[in-house]
Each structure stands twice: as C-alpha cells, then as structure tokens.
Amino acid sequence: MDVRNCRGCGKLFNYVSGPFMCPACREKLEEKFQEVKKYIQENPGSNVASTAEACDVDANQIRQWIREERLEFASGASEISCEKCGKPIASGRFCDQCKAAMVNSLNNVYKPDAPAQPKRRDGSDGGPKMRFLN
Ligand SMILES: [Zn+2]
Ligand SMILES: [Zn+2]
Numbered sequence: 426m427d428v429r430n431c432r433g434c435g436k437l438f439n440y441v442s443g444p445f446m447c448p449a450c451r452e453k454l455e456e457k458f459q460e461v462k463k464y465i466q467e468n469p470g471s472n473v474a475s476t477a478e479a480c481d482v483d484a485n486q487i488r489q490w491i492r493e494e495r496l497e498f499a500s501g502a503s504e505i506s507c508e509k510c511g512k513p514i515a516s517g518r519f520c521d522q523c524k525a526a527m528v529n530s531l532n533n534v535y536k537p538d539a540p541a542q543p544k545r546r547d548g549s550d551g552g553p554k555m556r557f558l559n
Pocket of ligand 2: 507508509520521523
C-alpha cells in the first residue's frame, strides 16, 4: 500500500490510483467539476479565466478537465492547443486534422509516404461520345 499526501488538503491517505488526492478531496473536486460544467452550459461565452473566477477554481484544473475531454468551451476560448501543431482546440489533446492524420498513419503503417490519390471523375467529361439518333 502506498501512502501519500493529499494534493488538496495535505492529509496522508492510502493512494491507489489517479490523482494524488484523498477520497474527500476527490469528492469535493467532483462537485466543483459539476459546478464548472453547469456554469459553462449556462454561460456559453465563458472562457477559462472567467470560469475560474466565477467558480473559484484553479484555471489549471479547468485546463486539465479540458484535456481529459470532460469539459468543452467554444473553440478558441479553451486556451488549449493541439499538442502536435499548436492550433487552438476546444478539448482533448489534438486537433481534428492531427487526430485524422494519426489514424491515417496507423492505417497506412506499411506505406507511410503514399501520396493521396487524386479523385477520378466518373467520365462525365470524358472523350467525345457518339450519339445515335433513331
Ligand atoms: Zn484531501
Ligand atoms: Zn493539430
């Protein structure tokens, strides 16, 4: 058994997994999370700073929830960016393009440099066609 100091209240507790927090502080944090979530729903124009102030919670904690994809602000207000390309994102760790690129590179693991195939048109602009009347 692992004994740690709680990150929230400093009390020693038996650490099992997850954040270094005693069960009481985890419960408090979960209540805070619900409060923050509600605040964001009721204030669509909010951002990390205004939410932190309104709910009396640490901005870094809010960003962590965003990274965990538990919270989402309107794009741009979350103040977090894609860990790959740096583009502002609403939640999680990567933007949609980078996520898609990663999925593709997993699918194309045997031909990573294959160029994208140009889409073929379906012949509607093909060569001259004979028209038979009658
Ligand atoms: Zn605690
Ligand atoms: Zn990206």
